[in-house]
Amino acid sequence: MDKKPEKLVPEVRFKGFTDDWEQRKLSSIAHQTFGGGTPSKSNKQFWNGDFPWIQSSDLAEDTIRGVHPNKFITQNALQISAAKKIPKNSIAIVSRVGVGKVALIPFNYSTSQDFLSLSGLKINSQFATYSIHKIMKKTASQLQGTSIKGITKKDILNKAIIFPISGKEQVHISSLLKYVDYIISLQQRKLEFLKEIKKGLLQKMFADKSKFPILRFEGFHNEWEQRKLKNVYQKIGNAFVGTASPYYVDAGHFYLESNNIKNGQINRNHEVFINNSFYQKQSNKLLHTGDLVMVQSGHVGDTAVITQEYNNSAAHALIMFRNPKDKFLSDYLNFYFQNTSAKNKINVLAIGNTIRHVLASDMSRFSVYFPNKDERKYISNLLLKLQYTITLQQSKISQLTILKKYLLQKLFI
Structure with missing residues (x-):
């Protein structure tokens, strides 16, 4: 007896539609x-x-x-x-x-x-x-x-x-996906708006040679003080800069590299792990919560703050700013290095014809204008909250994109 041909129907359907x-x-x-x-x-x-x-x-x-x-x-x-x-x-x-x-x-x-x-x-x-x-x-x-x-x-x-075959079923499916696309579009606009706000604040909340920022919290009036980074961190130097690939393992100690530093944050889009023996050899260069790292070559000048999750991490080909003299220094500087003026100053320091890089010694002498501790705290907290909101918005869009992908898989053959 011949086997009946398999029906052409999707895995998920709207209620009431049964036609092939x-x-x-x-x-x-x-x-x-x-x-x-x-x-x-x-x-x-x-x-x-x-x-x-x-x-x-x-x-x-x-x-x-x-x-x-x-x-x-x-x-x-x-x-x-x-x-x-x-x-x-x-x-x-x-x-x-x-x-x-x-x-x-x-x-x-x-x-x-x-x-x-x-x-x-x-x-x-x-x-x-x-x-x-x-x-x-x-x-x-x-x-x-x-x-x-x-x-x-x-x-x-x-x-x-x-x-x-049913035109109504075609409309039901496309209308649902069109609505999801509409929501994604709205959320993407919101994300772009938040990023524009952050960009504007980064340009206006940090002082330049005038010693006063364009935008300021109420109650703060004093001029800012110019200080070299070597005077606000106890240690500034290079992470390991040699060939590390012989020590890579499938699972071990997470090895922080330049690929993990982007937009002021640490990401795990690319993961490298090193064995315990190599990790122990870098015990005198481990990073701790509150330290700052900077990409030394390639996309020079990108920075990120070491959070609790990455406490005691080893790093490769990064400049390390360790042991800040107060709690909000690294957050403040991390946002400062994202503004256009700071990026231009670092680009001037970068050397090399093929792969541009910046020296830890130059960054040690790098001068930044600082407000007092209280104002620094206000600036850091505002920008941290804004960055947190941006991250949540990005996560929301990712979840909606996953939902759309799921619907495309289940509602279509």
């Missing part, structure tokens, strides 16, 4: 397809018009929520160049540089030659966009590590899309 899903090629769900083209950039009659011309960089990597054109062409370009007028509510699919990017375009547009656009869809356009997004992300992951730079129009149109 249908599988068809992308070529069969679009009434029209459009390629793209780039008008001659030397012809001024083609550019600075009012018709959107989209390139891959105008689409975000991780979202299909929209597109923000940065270039516009003229009607003349549409008539006599390779650019084509594509009707609104078409799906733009990146086929070369940036494979995996997909967007539903709500306005008439044109594209570079790196796109294939599908128009006049026979299924819900928003559902189709999410489904194609999932298909192209999988394609992009398969292309990674190969010499292939893109995917042909024929191969895209031969891709199979599986969709519910």
Whole structure:
């Protein structure tokens, strides 16, 4: 007896929908397809018009929520160049540089030659966009590590899309994902707003040669004092700078490196561990809670404060500022080194033609303007609270992104 074919249904469905899903090629769900083209950039009659011309960089990597054109062409370009007028509510699919990017375009547009656009869809356009997004992300992951730079129009149109026969089910699925995307977008705007606030405070809350900051807490009026870093830390010097790879192990003592220092914080995006014997040899250079570390070469000048989690850590190729003379020094300096003025001063000190680096001896003589202890505490606490809020916001966006990924996996076949 022949085995019945397996039903095409997703793992998770909305209540009330029981019909099978249908599988068809992308070529069969679009009434029209459009390629793209780039008008001659030397012809001024083609550019600075009012018709959107989209390139891959105008689409975000991780979202299909929209597109923000940065270039516009003229009607003349549409008539006599390779650019084509594509009707609104078409799906733009990146086929070369940036494979995996997909967007539903709500306005008439044109594209570079790196796109294939599908128009006049026979299924819900928003559902189709999410489904194609999932298909192209999988394609992009398969292309990674190969010499292939893109995917042909024929191969895209031969891709199979599986969709519910019920138009209502298509709308339910796409509406849920559109809402999640909307929430992610709002949270990302909030994150950018918080980062702008932090950037503004970093530029205005630290004094320069005038000895007074632009923005100040009420009740503080005295001019700031210039001091060298060697006068506020008991020890400033290099962490281990030799080859450490022979001592790497799969599990052991976490080894703090420059890759772990970014945006004023320590991250574990890249982890290296060293064996106990090598760790013990660095016992006189271990970092403790409240110390400050600075990246010495590469992205010179990035700093982070050693928290309780990293107490007694060994470090590699970092400048270590150890044993601060009061509690809020390292937090204060960590934020100070994130402002533009401080970064420029460090760049002046950096040496080397290929890999720029800064010397611990130069940083020991590095001068900073300090307020009194109480004002330093106020500044540090404000910026710490703001940074904590930014971190929470980033975590919220990560959780929403994971939710979206889960829904794409469970609601689609």
